[in-house]
Amino acid sequence: MSLATSTAPEPAASSTDSAGGRKALRRQRLAETITAWSLAGPALILLVTLFFLPVFAVFAIALTDWQFGASDLAFVGLGNFKEVFADEGFRASLVNTIVYVAIVVPGTISLGLVIALLIESGKSCRAFYRAIHFLPFMATLTAMAIAWEPLLHPTIGLVNQTLASLGLPTANWLRDEGTVLPVLAVIGIWQNLGYAMVLFLAGLKSIPQDLYDAADIDGADLWFDRLRTVTLPMLGPVSMFVFIVVALRAFETFDTVQVLTQGGPGHASEMLLFTLYRESFQYLRTGYGAAVAVVFLCIVVALTLIQARVLDKRVHYQ
Amino acid sequence: MSTHSPQGLSSSSAVMRHAALLITGALILIPFVWMVSLSIKPPGEIFRASFSFWPHEFYGIENYTKALTEAPLPQYMLNGVFVCASIVILQILICAPAAYALAKLDFPGKNLLFAMVLIALLLPHEVLALPLFILGYQIGILNTYAALIVPYVVSPFGIFLFRQFFKTIPDDVIHAARLDGLSELSIVWKIMVPMALPAIIAFGIFSVVGHWNSLFWPLIAVRDQSLMPPPLGIMAFKNEEAGNDYGPLMAASTIVVLPLIIAFLSAQRWFVEGLTGGAVK
Numbered sequence: 001m002s003l004a005t006s007t008a009p010e011p012a013a014s015s016t017d018s019a020g021g022r023k024a025l026r027r028q029r030l031a032e033t034i035t036a037w038s039l040a041g042p043a044l045i046l047l048v049t050l051f052f053l054p055v056f057a058v059f060a061i062a063l064t065d066w067q068f069g070a071s072d073l074a075f076v077g078l079g080n081f082k083e084v085f086a087d088e089g090f091r092a093s094l095v096n097t098i099v100y101v102a103i104v105v106p107g108t109i110s111l112g113l114v115i116a117l118l119i120e121s122g123k124s125c126r127a128f129y130r131a132i133h134f135l136p137f138m139a140t141l142t143a144m145a146i147a148w149e150p151l152l153h154p155t156i157g158l159v160n161q162t163l164a165s166l167g168l169p170t171a172n173w174l175r176d177e178g179t180v181l182p183v184l185a186v187i188g189i190w191q192n193l194g195y196a197m198v199l200f201l202a203g204l205k206s207i208p209q210d211l212y213d214a215a216d217i218d219g220a221d222l223w224f225d226r227l228r229t230v231t232l233p234m235l236g237p238v239s240m241f242v243f244i245v246v247a248l249r250a251f252e253t254f255d256t257v258q259v260l261t262q263g264g265p266g267h268a269s270e271m272l273l274f275t276l277y278r279e280s281f282q283y284l285r286t287g288y289g290a291a292v293a294v295v296f297l298c299i300v301v302a303l304t305l306i307q308a309r310v311l312d313k314r315v316h317y318q
Numbered sequence: 319m320s321t322h323s324p325q326g327l328s329s330s331s332a333v334m335r336h337a338a339l340l341i342t343g344a345l346i347l348i349p350f351v352w353m354v355s356l357s358i359k360p361p362g363e364i365f366r367a368s369f370s371f372w373p374h375e376f377y378g379i380e381n382y383t384k385a386l387t388e389a390p391l392p393q394y395m396l397n398g399v400f401v402c403a404s405i406v407i408l409q410i411l412i413c414a415p416a417a418y419a420l421a422k423l424d425f426p427g428k429n430l431l432f433a434m435v436l437i438a439l440l441l442p443h444e445v446l447a448l449p450l451f452i453l454g455y456q457i458g459i460l461n462t463y464a465a466l467i468v469p470y471v472v473s474p475f476g477i478f479l480f481r482q483f484f485k486t487i488p489d490d491v492i493h494a495a496r497l498d499g500l501s502e503l504s505i506v507w508k509i510m511v512p513m514a515l516p517a518i519i520a521f522g523i524f525s526v527v528g529h530w531n532s533l534f535w536p537l538i539a540v541r542d543q544s545l546m547p548p549p550l551g552i553m554a555f556k557n558e559e560a561g562n563d564y565g566p567l568m569a570a571s572t573i574v575v576l577p578l579i580i581a582f583l584s585a586q587r588w589f590v591e592g593l594t595g596g597a598v599k
Contacts (some may be wrong), residue, residue, distance in 0.1 A: 029424075036425035043416035044431060046472035051438040054449035061448065093506055106363045122335045131586050132343040136595060138582055140531045142549035143571035146556055147353035150564050156365055158352055196516065198594050205388070255533045258555060273444055273534070278500065281446050281538050290448055297445045302528060304440055 010036035054113065057295070062228070062290035080291035090292065092267035093275040097183055097251060100271060103185035104250040109242055111189065113198025117231070120204045130201065141191060145259040148187055149174070177268040184256050184259065184269055192249055196242050200292055201236030207231065245305060251296075272296050328572030350575075357381050357568035377565060385555075385569035390543055393574070394551030398530050401466045401547055406525045408471040410511075416508045422492060432481075438474035442532055452536055466547065467541035470529065476521050483517035484510050516560050516591075523585075523592030527578060541564060546576040 009030065037044075062080055066073035085092050119129050149159045152173040160170040172184045211230045218229075254273040257263060263270030264276070276296060280289025358378035383393055419425070420432055421588055450469050454460045460466065473526045480599060487510060495505050511518060533549040546554060553572050556567055582589045 032423055036419040036428070036507060038504060039415035039506070040419040040431060041471050044434075046412060047434055047438055049453075049471055050472060050475070051446065052434070052448070053443055054446040054453070055441060056451070057449035058445060091506075111342075115339070118335055118339050122332055124332075124466065125336070125339075127586060129339045129343060130590070131583060133346055133581070134586075134590065136346060138527050138531075138578055138589060139350070139575045140549055140578065143532070143574040144349060144353075144535045144553055146552060147349050148568060150356055150568070151349060151352055152366070155378040158348070158369075161369065190349070194346075198590050202594070206395050206509070208419050244503065245562070246464040248442075251587045252444065254444070255549070258533065259556070276444065276447075277537070278532065281451070286448065293445045293448060297442065298444075301440055 017314065027040040037075075055297075056150060058290050058293050059285055062294045064287050065261050066286045067284055068286045071285065073102045073287075076287070080287050081295075083288060084295065089267050090275060093272055094295075095251075096269060097271045098265070099182055100185050100188065100253065101250040103182060104188040104253075105243065105247050107185065107189040108192045109239065109247045111193045112242065113200050113235075113239075115202060116191065116197045116200035117227070120201060130198070133197050136191045137194040140256040142259055144171055144191070145187070145256045146258075147180050149260060152183060161293075175265055176277075177265055180261055180265065180269040181251055184253070188250055188253060189254050195249075199245075200235065203235050204231070205236045248300060251300060251303070257285055272299075299301070331435070346567065353568045353571055353575075356564050357572050359562065359565060361565060378569075381565040381569040383571070384566035385573060388566065389551065389555040389570060391551065391555070391570055391573060393544060394546055394548045395577075397545060397551075398547040399464075401463060402464070402526045403527050404467045405470045406522050408467070409473045409476050409525055412472050412478035414480055414511055414518075415503065415506050417477045417484055418502075418510050420477070420512075421481045421484035422487075422489070423502075433495055435474045435477050435481075439478060443469075445534060447538055450535075454539065461540050463493055463545060466545070469539075470525075471534065473521075473525065476525070479517055479521050479536045480514060483514040487513050519588055520592035523589055525527075527593060530578060 063075060063184045064073045065079070115129075116131055119126055150156065152160075152256075154160060154170070154172040154175070157173075159173065161169045166318060171179050174177050207230065211234065212226060215226055215230050252273060253271055254277065257269055257271050257274040258277070260268040263274050272292070273296070276289060276292045279285045279292055283289075346450055351371065355373075358376060360375050360377035360380070363373050363375065363377075412445055417432075420428060420435075424456040437577050446469070451460070454465050454468075459465045473482065491509060491513075494510050500508065528549070531549060532547075533553065536550040536554075540550070543551070543554060552570050
């Protein structure tokens with residue numbers, strides 16, 4: 001802290017003895033400010049350049065008819081948004097994304113919770129079971145999507161072979177409009193349930209033993225009674241959190257669509273990020289793509305804020 | 319639930335627990351197991367559907383050789399290592415001093431800066447891709463390593479996480495270091511970062527796993543095969559060379575997934591902490 005000796009302007013400096021002390025204090029403050037900003041400066045500049053200017057730019061571009069590479073552009077107001085919402089492809093993409101999220105979120109949360117409860121209900125092999133169920137979450141999804149493809153292959157796929165040998169109907173999972181989205185959702189659940197599980201495991205660990213003892217005294221002898229009166233209510237805050245993060249991850253699904261279906265057949269598996277990518281970077285419809293990005297951003301931010309509010313108000317330990 | 323029955327589970331429910339978890343675990347592992355199985359089978363056996371894991375004729379050498387030679391897979395892996403390492407090093411270099419300022423110093427604009435970090439934390443990176451692409455085009459870094467690295471050099475999550483940890487380090491430590499004549503920057507690197515090492519490691523894992531696995535931005539930022547990180551490279555391999563030649567394709571997938579899985583299995587606790595970091599606190 002040996003910075004800045006001569007600057008600090010002192011408009012209100014009095015001529016009493018304490019002025020010197022105050023002056024030193026003020027000088028120290030200024031030095032601390034300069035130090036702080038020089039430490040945080042690079043981060044600040046980069047945050048502005050790489051996050052804030054781009055986000056403003058997305059909104060600005062969304063209001064123009066610009067196509068990447070074109071030398072001129074015109075202000076079109078909300079024209080792109082009208083076009084986006086009038087576009088059948090986009091509407092399909094939005095609906096698909098919502099359906100996908102509506103399958104993945106409850107599927108991931110319920111399976112994650114059940115597996116966490118099973119793991120915590122005994123002492124042996126905890127780390128082993130946790131590792132197995134967590135594996136898909138950190139495995140490269142692009143590569144794993146490629147590995148899912150032969151599993152789902154209509155003739156040589158393991159899934160259809162198994163179904164056929166059990167005498168059950170088979171399907172062309174990734175090429176059938178009726179099955180493609182649920183199949184992608186199953187892959188989404190497969191990938192994320194370990195994440196939910198780990199969060200629930202942490203939540204379970206934080207439940208005080210006293211509560212179980214109290215429940216015992218109150219006559220909650222059965223496993224199910226304890227689950228209902230203690231475990232599940234106490235998992236409230238964690239569950240809300242898991243809900244948010246899984247929903248956000250589901251909204252941001254891209255890799256499986258890109259690798260396995262390219263949004264097809266038709267628009268049956270097209271989801272928002274894939275639409276965003278294709279319009280912005282393949283068709284180079286920059287203004288339109290920016291409008292899609294704005295819609296996507298609004299959904300993600302709204303979800304986060306709504307859930308944060310619910311988290312604040314409704315769910316707490318009592 | 320941990321000790322919901324004081325004397326432990328009865329043996330029949332313990333068996334049920336293991337049975338249930340082994341079944342779900344096996345289902346979870348099927349894609350991995352089948353990927354490895356196909357990667358050691360010859361084309362004939364792959365297309366003659368069968369349930370057996372082990373091939374009649376071991377074809378692993380051929381498949382893995384093909385994966386490593388027909389596509390520049392080793393190059394993809396090196397690109398991945400270089401890009402992930404550059405990103406995580408730059409992130410720590412840039413985020414740690416900012417986090418220290420936010421945690422331990424008092425200055426006008428501090429709340430604004432922290433609010434900016436929180437807002438940036440809220441923004442999905444994909445939304446920024448279009449302007450970042452244009453920015454990259456303007457400064458001429460598209461289709462270079464820089465295009466893969468620069469957008470990520472500052473991590474709002476990193477600043478946030480480090481700030482939380484730095485806050486738990488007592489001020490006395492910092493005062494003592496100042497009396498010893500350490501500059502603020504040396505306090506960051508010689509005191510704060512070593513003391514917050516668990517947070518740094520957790521963040522490092524979070525960052526490396528995220529960027530090793532990421533497809534969206536690399537797909538936009540680079541075209542040359544020689545620059546592709548593994549996910550993009552393996553997608554190109556699928557689209558261009560392998561197609562339905564599942565053997566080499568599965569071999570390539572196995573090679574891409576393997577480093578993280580080995581790292582995960584050898585440092586499970588760190589990975590779980592890193593990838594769910596902050597979430598639980």
